[in-house]
Amino acid sequence: MLPKGFIVNGVRCGIYKKAKKEDLALFYSNVSCAAAGLFTSNVVKAAPVIVSERHLKKTRGEARAVIANAGCANCCTGKRGEKDALFECRLTAEEFSIRPEEVLVASTGVIGSFMQMDKLAKGIDLLSIRTLENRSDPASGARAIMTTDTVPKVSSKKVFIGTKTVTLWAAAKGSGMMHPKLKKPHATMLAFILTDAAVEKAALDRLLLKAADNTLNKTTVDGDTSTNDALIMLANGLANNPPIAENTKHFYILAKAVNEICADLARKLARDGEGATKLIEVNVINAPDQRAAEKVAETVATSNLFKTAMFGNDANWGRIMAAAGRSGVHFNPEKTEVSIGRLTVFRNGMPTDYSEAKAKRILRQKEVTVLINLNRGKGSSRYYTCDLSCDYVKINASYRS
Amino acid sequence: MLPKGFIVNGVRCGIYKKAKKEDLALFYSNVSCAAAGLFTSNVVKAAPVIVSERHLKKTRGEARAVIANAGCANCCTGKRGEKDALFECRLTAEEFSIRPEEVLVASTGVIGSFMQMDKLAKGIDLLSIRTLENRSDPASGARAIMTTDTVPKVSSKKVFIGTKTVTLWAAAKGSGMMHPKLKKPHATMLAFILTDAAVEKAALDRLLLKAADNTLNKTTVDGDTSTNDALIMLANGLANNPPIAENTKHFYILAKAVNEICADLARKLARDGEGATKLIEVNVINAPDQRAAEKVAETVATSNLFKTAMFGNDANWGRIMAAAGRSGVHFNPEKTEVSIGRLTVFRNGMPTDYSEAKAKRILRQKEVTVLINLNRGKGSSRYYTCDLSCDYVKINASYRS
Numbered sequence: 060m061l062p063k064g065f066i067v068n069g070v071r072c073g074i075y076k077k078a079k080k081e082d083l084a085l086f087y088s089n090v091s092c093a094a095a096g097l098f099t100s101n102v103v104k105a106a107p108v109i110v111s112e113r114h115l116k117k118t119r120g121e122a123r124a125v126i127a128n129a130g131c132a133n134c135c136t137g138k139r140g141e142k143d144a145l146f147e148c149r150l151t152a153e154e155f156s157i158r159p160e161e162v163l164v165a166s167t168g169v170i171g172s173f174m175q176m177d178k179l180a181k182g183i184d185l186l187s188i189r190t191l192e193n194r195s196d197p198a199s200g201a202r203a204i205m206t207t208d209t210v211p212k213v214s215s216k217k218v219f220i221g222t223k224t225v226t227l228w229a230a231a232k233g234s235g236m237m238h239p240k241l242k243k244p245h246a247t248m249l250a251f252i253l254t255d256a257a258v259e260k261a262a263l264d265r266l267l268l269k270a271a272d273n274t275l276n277k278t279t280v281d282g283d284t285s286t287n288d289a290l291i292m293l294a295n296g297l298a299n300n301p302p303i304a305e306n307t308k309h310f311y312i313l314a315k316a317v318n319e320i321c322a323d324l325a326r327k328l329a330r331d332g333e334g335a336t337k338l339i340e341v342n343v344i345n346a347p348d349q350r351a352a353e354k355v356a357e358t359v360a361t362s363n364l365f366k367t368a369m370f371g372n373d374a375n376w377g378r379i380m381a382a383a384g385r386s387g388v389h390f391n392p393e394k395t396e397v398s399i400g401r402l403t404v405f406r407n408g409m410p411t412d413y414s415e416a417k418a419k420r421i422l423r424q425k426e427v428t429v430l431i432n433l434n435r436g437k438g439s440s441r442y443y444t445c446d447l448s449c450d451y452v453k454i455n456a457s458y459r460s
Numbered sequence: 461m462l463p464k465g466f467i468v469n470g471v472r473c474g475i476y477k478k479a480k481k482e483d484l485a486l487f488y489s490n491v492s493c494a495a496a497g498l499f500t501s502n503v504v505k506a507a508p509v510i511v512s513e514r515h516l517k518k519t520r521g522e523a524r525a526v527i528a529n530a531g532c533a534n535c536c537t538g539k540r541g542e543k544d545a546l547f548e549c550r551l552t553a554e555e556f557s558i559r560p561e562e563v564l565v566a567s568t569g570v571i572g573s574f575m576q577m578d579k580l581a582k583g584i585d586l587l588s589i590r591t592l593e594n595r596s597d598p599a600s601g602a603r604a605i606m607t608t609d610t611v612p613k614v615s616s617k618k619v620f621i622g623t624k625t626v627t628l629w630a631a632a633k634g635s636g637m638m639h640p641k642l643k644k645p646h647a648t649m650l651a652f653i654l655t656d657a658a659v660e661k662a663a664l665d666r667l668l669l670k671a672a673d674n675t676l677n678k679t680t681v682d683g684d685t686s687t688n689d690a691l692i693m694l695a696n697g698l699a700n701n702p703p704i705a706e707n708t709k710h711f712y713i714l715a716k717a718v719n720e721i722c723a724d725l726a727r728k729l730a731r732d733g734e735g736a737t738k739l740i741e742v743n744v745i746n747a748p749d750q751r752a753a754e755k756v757a758e759t760v761a762t763s764n765l766f767k768t769a770m771f772g773n774d775a776n777w778g779r780i781m782a783a784a785g786r787s788g789v790h791f792n793p794e795k796t797e798v799s800i801g802r803l804t805v806f807r808n809g810m811p812t813d814y815s816e817a818k819a820k821r822i823l824r825q826k827e828v829t830v831l832i833n834l835n836r837g838k839g840s841s842r843y844y845t846c847d848l849s850c851d852y853v854k855i856n857a858s859y860r861s
Contacts, residue, residue: 103785103793135781135793137809170778171811236765236782281764283779284786363682363764363848364637364856371857377571378684380536381637384504385685392504392536408538410572447764448857449850455765456772456849 060215062226062255063297064089066195069203072182074175075130075168081203083182084230085151086125086251087190092293094122095263096163097241097271099288105134106144107164108287114148114160120260123157125251125291126183127165129206129232132247134170134286143174150180154187165289167206167232167247169459201230204249207454208234212327218316220309223300225256227316231324235333235455237280238361239288241271247285248275250324256313257296262305266314267292274321277353278443280332281451282361292317329443330425334450338443339369340428346438351388355431356442358386366447369427374418376404383431396432400424461616463627463656464698465490467596470604473583475576476531476569482604484583485631486552487526487652488591493694495523496664497564498642498672500689506535507545508565509688515549515561521661524558526652526692527584528566530607530633533648535571535687544575551581555588566690568607568633568648570860602631605650608855609635613728619717621710624701626657628717632725636734636856638681639762640689642672648686649676651725657714658697663706667715668693675722678754679844681733682852683762693718730844731826735852740770740845741829747839752789756832757843759787767848770828775819777805784832797833801825 061067066087075082096115098108114122126147133140148162166174189196201211215228233239233248252267271290296302303309330338341360346352359365362382368375376397384392393408400421404413421427462468466489470482497516499509516523527548534541549563567575590597602612616629634640634649653668672691697703704710731739742761747753760766763783769776777798785793794809801822805814822828 101782101785102787102790103781132778135778135806135809135811137794139810170776170782171806236779238786240786283763283765283782286778286782286785362684363852364684367853367856368860370853373858373860375570375860377533377536377687378637380504381502381571381684381687384502384687385639385641386503389503393538405536405572408536409540410536447853449853451764452768452771452848452850452853455768457774459769459774459776 061195061197061228062253064255064295065253066190067197067200068186068189068195069199070182070185072178074128074178081199082129083186084127084200084203085186085190086200086253088123088293088295090295090297092122092295093258093260093263094120095267095292097267097290099285100240100242101284101286103286105132105166105287106136106140107133107166108289109141110144110148111163111289114163117160121161122163122293123161124151125163125165126151127204127249129204130168131166131172131174132168132170132287133166133174136173139173143176146176147179150183163291165249167204167249167287170286204230204232206232206234207333208232208331210331212324214320214323216316216320218312220256220300220303220312223298225254225298225300227252227254227320229320229324231328233328234331235280236283236285237332238282238284239275239278240284241276241288241290247287248328250275250290252292252317252320254294255298256294257298257300257302258294258313259302259304262303262310263292263294265305266317269314270318270321273318274325277441278325278329279360280445325443329445332445333454334448335445336370336448337446338426339445341442341444342428343431344439345436346433347436348438349440352438352440354386354388355383356440358382360442360444363447370446370448372419372422374399374404374415374422379429379431380405390433390435394434398430400428462596462598462629463654465656465696466654467591468598468601469587469590469596470600471583471586473579475529475579482600483530484587485528485601485604486587486591487601487654489524489694489696491696491698493523493696494659494661494664495521496668496693498668498691500686501641502685502687504687506533506567506688507537507541508534508567509690510542511545511549512564512690515564518561522562523564523694524562525552526564526566527552528605528650530605531569532567532573532575533569533571533688534567534575537574540574544577547577548580551584564692566650568605568650568688571687605633607633607635608734609633609732611732613725615721615724617717617721619713621657621701621704621713624699626655626699626701628653628655628721630721630725632729634729635732636681637684637686638733639683639685640676640679641685642677642689642691648688649729651676651691653693653718653721655695656699657695658699658701658703659695659714660703660705663704663711664693664695666706667718670715671719671722674719675726678842679726679730680761681846726844730846733846734855735849736846737771737849738847739827740847742843742845743829744832745840746836747834748837749839750841753839753841755787755789756784757841759783761843761845764848770823771847771849773820773823775800775805775816775823780830780832781806791834791836795835799831801829
């Protein structure tokens with residue numbers, strides 16, 4: 060169920076060509092929201108990213124609505140692209156008699172195509188009518204932002220803030236070009252988190268960044284950080300709790316809930332990575348420091364050789380060591396331990412006497428955990444990834460056509 | 461034809477399981493050689509890398525022979541692995557009554573398996589007999605180091621050093637786990653360059669490093685830098701030229717020849733990357749500086765999305781821009797130009813009005829060049845890569861089994 064005062068809808072406007080599904084979503088709040096946004100750190104930023112950042116700055120972190128489409132990234136489209144993105148906001152704003160800067164915009168799809176504004180305008184019109192009639196269909200909204208995703212990703216949660224029940228609901232997409240590096244003030248993963256909690260803006264910014272760093276920023280499908288990544292959180296306060304300030308008890312309760320939502324989305328995104336047959340968690344522990352742990356985890360999680368071995372259910376742990384060794388982090392291979400599931404395969408500089416049959420049984424599961432223990436410090440990190448299959452290649456050899 | 465005084469042979473000893481081809485090569489010089497070696501910068505270094513580095517240090521850059529096998533990387537094999545690698549050198553040395561440290565050793569294959577020393581010993585025996593009988597079969601040597609390579613890679617050249625003709629001959633392998641980062645004093649690409657030129661050791665070190673940096677260190681198949689990369693050059697002086705010193709006219713002549721040999725090998729390696737259907741050159745020009753150009757070229761050349769689009773003959777240049785944008789280099793997308801072959805597809809922040817049919821014709825060639833002009837400085841770099849196909853996944857999903 061959606062948090063109080065939010066309406067979510069998805070419609071088909073025809074911009075997304077590869078399947079006849081909804082391709083335009085509206086996330087709308089009846090009242091003004093504290094809004095936090097994290098966007099891609101790619102130097103090449105899509106027009107909707109540029110416009111949304113500008114709007115968040117103008118309003119100092121307030122918003123009423125997010126309009127998001129699939130099928131066209133509106134990236135590498137120059138000034139015309141920016142005008143188009145802004146026009147999307149204007150059209151949406153007009154329907155609800157709000158200011159254009161209270162509307163945020165997000166896009167995912169082909170880079171280098173212009174928005175089909177006529178289709179978009181019809182779509183926004185249809186979405187507004189439904190929303191103004193108070194009709195809400197969250198499932199259609201979650202489907203509308205999908206591209207090569209095979210399933211919609213939704214996560215929700217209720218927590219108590221004092222005597223009040225606060226609801227969180229989130230939808231995300233991201234199946235390829237998926238290696239978000241979201242940063243403040245700037246994230247084609249798209250994720251939208253809605254809550255009726257009342258949260259101070261600084262607190263909202265802070266908890267969203269922290270949650271992203273632990274979860275979505277540690278998620279990869281193909282190592283290709285998108286030009287369009289966006290994580291947007293709207294908090295409309297209708298739960299009527301006393302506004303949550305930074306570093307208070309309530310802050311930590313909400314932060315934990317947002318972190319859990321983001322972790323749940325991260326796992327769902329990696330599991331549904333383009334062509335993926337399984338979810339893989341790469342855990343690095345006892346690294347020199349946290350940054351080192353992150354680098355090792357990221358390098359293994361993005362290694363094509365590791366990911367193809369996982370697809371083949373082959374416990375080729377040498378590829379884990381080879382990837383760790385090229386990460387730029389200094390460690391002692393003799394002291395490093397590698398485990399696949401609960402099976403330790405490498406220790407004391409040598410393969411253990413593990414059973415290949417047992418390893419294969421572990422690798423045939425839909426969720427596989429790899430543990431790399433560097434035995435050299437206290438740094439740790441977790442990365443969510445997936446295997447690399449023939450289907451990944453097929454999907455991406457013909458994505459545009 | 462081989463340079464004077466060199467004998468090259470390959471035999472089958474049975475360590476490589478996936479095909480019934482030669483799997484043990486010997487590169488041998490009748491007289492002592494100036495030797496330079498560049499090895500992997502991976503923190504996880506295979507036993508043969510450790511042993512060869514030690515030998516080059518002990519002899520201060522002299523060698524008589526290189527023994528190289530396919531099928532077993534002898535990596536992550538601890539102290540036993542090192543003993544095995546050393547024993548290979550000893551066995552070889554005994555046959556020719558030379559010192560063990562005059563023998564260098566290289567391996568490529570599965571990580572985490574121990575050398576089958578009985579098979580190896582028989583192979584070395586057979587190789588020595590042929591070599592001592594003065595029989596030479598360079599083609600068998602070039603085949604012996606192949607793993608998933610579909611063709612052997614050989615390059616040769618003659619240059620004049622003063623009045624003397626100097627011959628260079630080289631063999632290389634490397635189809636997957638192919639993204640060498642060779643460094644001094646450390647470089648599963650294997651490449652061996654033999655020459656009868658007389659070269660001072662410092663000059664040999666210097667010209668090899670420079671050639672590698674321009675060519676083999678700018679070559680990738682899958683971004684996975686191996687634990688076993690080795691580039692070894694032997695110069696035995698039998699051409700009788702006056703020994704070549706650094707920064708002399710003859711040095712530049714030889715350096716140019718070595719660079720051309722390495723560039724030729726780099727192109728052959730990338731073209732025969734695992735599953736590859738084409739060779740791709742990524743050229744970056746007018747970058748802020750050379751390091752920036754290298755980072756952009758490397759990021760595009762290793763992008764799975766770019767490489768799958770190339771496999772599909774899809775001019776999806778948005779993926780080129782997206783990869784460049786996540787390289788960590790700052791540039792202005794509005795000022796950036798992207799061309800595929802001679803077709804400019806992106807300029808002034810927007811797609812040009814190019815013909816998709818024409819783009820497809822260019823992409824169907826066996827060699828494709830991509831040019832990224834950042835218009836922001838004088839740095840330039842070239843990377844050799846290949847497309848990413850279903851066959852890459854198939855080859856690597858079952859490499860060990």
